[in-house]
Amino acid sequence: MSGTFDDAGLELLSDSLRVVGRIGSTVVRRTGWWSPAVHDLLAHLERTGFAESVRFLGLDADGNEVLTWIEGVSGERAWAQVVPEAGLAEYARLIRRYHDAVQDYMPPADREWMTEAHGLRVGEIITHGDVGPWNTVWRDGRAVGLLDWDQAGPRPALHDIGYALEYAAPFRDDAFCLDHLAHPAPPDRGRRMRLFAAAYGLDSVDGLVDAVIAQQETTLANTLRLAARGLHPHAEWVAGGFAAAQQARIDWSRANRHLFA
Incomplete structure (x- = not known):
């Protein structure tokens, strides 16, 4: 073929x-x-x-x-699947199932990852790295697929958790949630973070806001580095103003951490 x-x-x-x-x-x-x-x-x-x-x-x-090919709802249409609390919990459980599946995985030492230039270190797993709602597949309210593994690499599990929470809590203002993320009303971000954490299997939400901010900063640094190497679509994103937009998201997260209590 x-x-x-x-x-x-x-x-x-x-x-x-x-x-x-x-x-x-x-x-x-x-x-x-x-x-x-x-x-x-x-x-x-x-x-x-x-x-x-x-x-x-x-x-x-x-x-x-x-x-x-995994049949189901994915991409932009998958955003709405994580808005109801049942879907949010299902999303968290999908990520936990993946983390459990790689808990004992030891990749070959000579493998190169897209963004991580080191092997697996103590306290790390091979995270998905891009586990946003758009990379999930849904059928009848069930998360049945996880797509786009290019950004997988050795990191703490909290990287995936923080990445998911940025979009599922979400770490966006009310207007953006209503206009772009399929929320019918301003979200109770603290409640959603606690629900996600419980469904994943965490004992508390301590440190999760910092985990979101840390992965936002990592995403900014990695995108700039990949763009400098001429990788697409990262180079187009940076040319289109990604760095300023991402820094604004980081600043919003820092200024509004009280919304997640």
Whole structure:
């Protein structure tokens, strides 16, 4: 199978410049220096029976990776799935199931990750790294899939938790929540953070606001670094003003931490 844009039956999926498209029940995506590490991770998840990850099927004739397609609601439409409290709890449990699946995973020491230039350290797991609602797949209120593993890498589990909470608590002002995140009313952020933490299995929410801010800062630094290497779509994001927008989000999180008590 070839994954070029000239293929008959190729359906382009999104504006991500890393995505080639869908062919039937498979997704064809471009690869990078991090891809062998991700392929090892996906093989581990398949061996351990983590049903919600895509499966790596190999490389096509053009060197693109071929992955399984997970049917359901994802992308922009998945945002609304984490707004109800039942969906929020389901989202947290999905992330916990993934973290449990990689708790004992030891990747090959020579693998390179997209953003992490070190091996697995004490207290770290291989986090997903981009576990926003848009990378989840839903059917009938159940989280059945986790997509886009490019940013996986060795980090504390709190990185994924903070990343998810930024969008699920969420760490945005009321107007943005109503206009863009499918909230019918201003969210009770503290309640949502406590519900997420309990569903994930945390004993308290202590340190979670700081975890969100830390991953926001990490996201800014990593995006700038990848853009400087000419990686797409990061270079386009930075050219479009990402750095200033991300710093504004960090500043908002610091100034409004009282909303999450």
